[in-house]
Amino acid sequence: MKHLDEYRDRELAQRIIERIHASSKKGIRIMEVCGTHTVSIFRNGIRDVLPSNIALISGPGCPVCVTATEEIDKSIKLSREHDVIITTFGDLMRVPGSKSSLQKEKANGADIRVVYSVSDAIKIASNNPQKRVVFLGIGFETTAPTIAAAVLEAKSEGIKNFFVLVLHKLIPPAMEALLSGGDLKIDGFMCPGHVTSIIGASSYVPVTQRYHIPCVVAGFEPIDILQAIYMLVEQLEEGQAQVEIQYKRGVTFEGNKNAMAIMERVFDRCDTVWRGLGVISKSGFKLKVQYREFAAEDSFDLSIPKAKEHPGCMCGEILRGVVTPAECPLFRRTCNPGHPVGPCMVSSEGTCAAYYKYQA
């Protein structure tokens, strides 16, 4: 077992599709929270094989897309400091801020380096003691423990020129914010596999109970997604609202206690702003008092003018699942992957980029 090919079997897929068609009677709307799911759903043509009474709605689960414009503006301000090296995951480079992007700043001479892992950022800091190295800490619960581990490493190794701009965001509070917003009708959640590898499926129990909505944690191969849809259909047809795990090879009910303990050691929860969703209570992280020496906001002046959103860009509504990209007046016209206006077109996992690439 290599844990991939088994979940790409065409015949098995066909049988699950038949099951879904036979079982599904009610009109239902399922939100796939995670951007990696959105891409897999499009790439595998899953929308096309479902009965017409099942609608899949793309959610806010693309970390690049929900990074607020003001957070990009702060990153850009940091990159203009003469002794700073910015280290970042590549996805963030082209996201437009109010006036510029990291990519444009790099073209203008800023020292901005794309890294695969936060470990690379630590190495860059060690190799450049005369510079201050700032890592842009984006990502959900999947990524946050790796950043926490890097902070612990920097502390124990006595690395003084490494800083993190912590921009992490947490998924369960965002799901609650979507449901309490009132403008979105969702019957079931397909929950993100790798976020849940860390936080455990038990994290969704409060959501299922408070809103009577089923949550199924899904893997990322076509069979995984089809099976998760089938599990949601079964629950919804029977009027149930439970947390189930489809992605058993990657997820447990309790989660990864080691990773959660590391996050808890390094971060406190705080309110944070999401593009499109606004400020969500306790949905972000900040470094704890004993690790503030690594907090970029304590060592640099990050005051910026009020962020400006592009007029007409509907990324906010798209991230909430309230409109689809085709309803945005900029989509395919002024906004395309070559010239993205909003973040949902920038990231390969953005809803707009997926619609652009896969939907004729």
Next chain:
Amino acid sequence: MCLAVPMEVLNIDGNRAWVSAGGTKREVRLDVIDQRPHIGDYVIVHAGFAIHRIDQEMAKETLKMFEEMFSNEAPG
């Protein structure tokens, strides 16, 4: 961005392991993994860190679920 892939553990050295998948070899850190892996185990790798050791029994359970789903035509 939460992309993560199952990779086979080839070698373990303290807090680091060499892993491979589809001909790609990579060094990953074990700081945040839930259970310490053994050589030959598969781990889920995200951004240079192994985040989860795949439990073979759990993986088999999913595949068995399909078998049961289609061998027994009674609903549920």
